[in-house]
Amino acid sequence: MATDSKVADDSSTPPSYDTISASPIQCDQSSIFSFRRMKKKRTAVLSRIRDIVLAPNLILSSVVPNVNACAAALPATEFSKLLKQLNIEGHTALYWAIVNNRPQALWALHGFISGMSPSVYSDLRIACMITNDYTMFKELKFGNLSDRRSRCFLGCLPDEVQVHTCDEPTNQFDVVFRIRMFQKRLRTATAKSLRFEFVAGGRIWWLRFYILEPSNGLCCADIGLSQHSYQVRFDAVLLIEAHSRKPDRAAPPEALEIILSITGTEFLALVPWQ
Structure with a gap:
């Protein structure tokens, strides 16, 4: 007796679970390491800046070399951004340089800021006010507001x-x-x-x-x-x-x-x- 048989189409057969492979999630390890390195650098730089404007018994001759070392550790835009932030007890580093009467630190740091943001502008004015320092107020060109x-x-x-x-x-x-x-x-x-x-x-x-x-x-x-x-x-x-x-x-x-x-x-x- 003859029988008819149909050959199954292999293309319609679902693959075996044993043959399914999961593609790994692609991750740029170098970018993660770069981000971590930058974060560590920022933390180290901020710690040194904090010492420059807050630490007692500061050696004046060390101010400029330390500020330059901090600037060299970060890209210029990152260093400027760091100095504009209220990241030391709710104020900028420049604020503490005025409050603690450290003009060398103030002008050394001020030279690395690109563009005065409103928060920095306000912070420096407050520092001059609480120290009653009109001389510094004038040197920062805050006095004449017109013409x-x-x-x-x-x-x-x-x-x-x-x-x-x-x-x-x-x-x-x-x-x-x-x-x-x-x-x-x-x-x-x-x-x-x-x-x-x-x-x-x-x-x-x-x-x-x-x-x-x-x-x-x-x-x-x-x-x-x-x-x-x-x-x-x-x-x-x-x-x-x-x-x-x-x-x-x-x-x-x-x-x-x-x-x-x-x-x-x-x-x-x-x-x-x-």
Whole structure:
């Protein structure tokens, strides 16, 4: 008796479990090791920077070589990023360099920062405020907040601001401003405003002159506290003196004395003295 038989198609037969192989997950071991090495370097560099700005009995001659060694251990962008972070007790390394009066460390580290971030800017201002260090505040170019470009166009020299402590227990101080080309700069400034900052009494203050429209030959002056400064009640007197005398006058005019309050606004006559 003849029988029909069909040959099974091998291609449709599922493979044996014994023949299935699992492909290993591809992993770039070199990238993992590189990341770990970079993390260790960052930790070691941060530890050394911490010693530079915090450790007691610092040898000044070792500051620059140590900072350069830290910079050489990391790529420039990584080192700059590290210095911008609030990674030492909630502050930047530059903050502690100011607080602990280590200007060598400050300027050595400052030179490796590319672009001042808002957090670094704020941190340095706070450090100058709590140390009452107006000299450092000026060196970091925080004082004059207005018309730098127009002053350059006019060929005007930088203004001079000096802070003098009169009576420290009662927190009294004098601030002397020498504002060059005052009227011309005020009238040509884009915002019709000149604003100055200074550090005194453990606070950051601002003094502003501005023109209201229509001005009628008058400008306004007001004073206040900048961000992060503690509130205070104060008495202030604005004394305006002529910086030179006319050739046909024996003596300059009397100084203009104006009482200022932290919320009040006073008006000043913007007319040349005769």
